[in-house]
Amino acid sequence: QAQLVESGGGVVQPGRSLRLSCAASSFTFSSYAMHWVRQAPGKGLEWVAVISYDGTDAYYADSVKGRFTVSRDYSRNTLYLQMNSLRVEDTAVYYCASVPLSGNYYYYPMDVWGQGTTVTVSS
Amino acid sequence: QTVVTQEPSFSVSPGGTVTLTCGLTSGSVSSNHYPSWYQQTPGQAPRTLIYSTTTRSSGVPDRFSGSILGKKAALTITGAQADDECDYYCVLSVGSGILVFGGGTKVTVL
Numbered sequence: 001q002a003q004l005v006e007s008g009g010g011v012v013q014p015g016r017s018l019r020l021s022c023a024a025s026s027f028t029f030s031s032y033a034m035h036w037v038r039q040a041p042g043k044g045l046e047w048v049a050v051i052s053y054d055g056t057d058a059y060y061a062d063s064v065k066g067r068f069t070v071s072r073d074y075s076r077n078t079l080y081l082q083m084n085s086l087r088v089e090d091t092a093v094y095y096c097a098s099v100p101l102s103g104n105y106y107y108y109p110m111d112v113w114g115q116g117t118t119v120t121v122s123s
Numbered sequence: 124q125t126v127v128t129q130e131p132s133f134s135v136s137p138g139g140t141v142t143l144t145c146g147l148t149s150g151s152v153s154s155n156h157y158p159s160w161y162q163q164t165p166g167q168a169p170r171t172l173i174y175s176t177t178t179r180s181s182g183v184p185d186r187f188s189g190s191i192l193g194k195k196a197a198l199t200i201t202g203a204q205a206d207d208e209c210d211y212y213c214v215l216s217v218g219s220g221i222l223v224f225g226g227g228t229k230v231t232v233l
Contacts, residue, residue, distance in 0.1 A: 035222070037169075045161070045169065045212050047222040059220030100174050109159035109214045109222055111180055113168045 002027035002112045009117035022079040022096030029077040031102035035110050036081050038092035052106040086121045093118050125217045129225035135203040143228050144195040145213030151194035156215040158196030164209040208232040
């Protein structure tokens, strides 16, 4: 059964940076596109970013474009989200998730989800 | 800006059937949007029910089914149970790798 475990969340001041990690196991990480999704306290789900299975393509929500960067390390089976210039409105639980099909399916929505890591941006 | 619409809330009787919908403020939803549905209880990560319009995710009972109804995607829950009471989200793929979630539907079983 595919498993995803996020880490790296915490409390950070506005304008600072944070990097989230998502460790993948029990599936062929290199074959699946991966998403980041977030949920602000008491709010709905918001899609953040996706990276293709081979890392050549990445797409972002307008709300994070230019500030967040998604990447992946195949040697570590790990997905990352580098978050710069953080804002109070970036406060949320951040989930990583894989798509259901292997190959170039970066446009597919999520299937397997991690348990989430909490980011709090506050002065 | 693409806006995905969902009913804010819905009530269903135990054992009953409820159909939730997922639409666009401009245009129709089709299978090319790969509509997908997620269930979330408070404090928990989302759970995938349906992806790509009709495909049930692993382990999801056949009480949950997805379809296109008219201009919207739909999630139908049959034989509603008490633990179906939670939030349901749809998401659509709108092109250029972008996904957009609906605002979610809170389902009450009573």
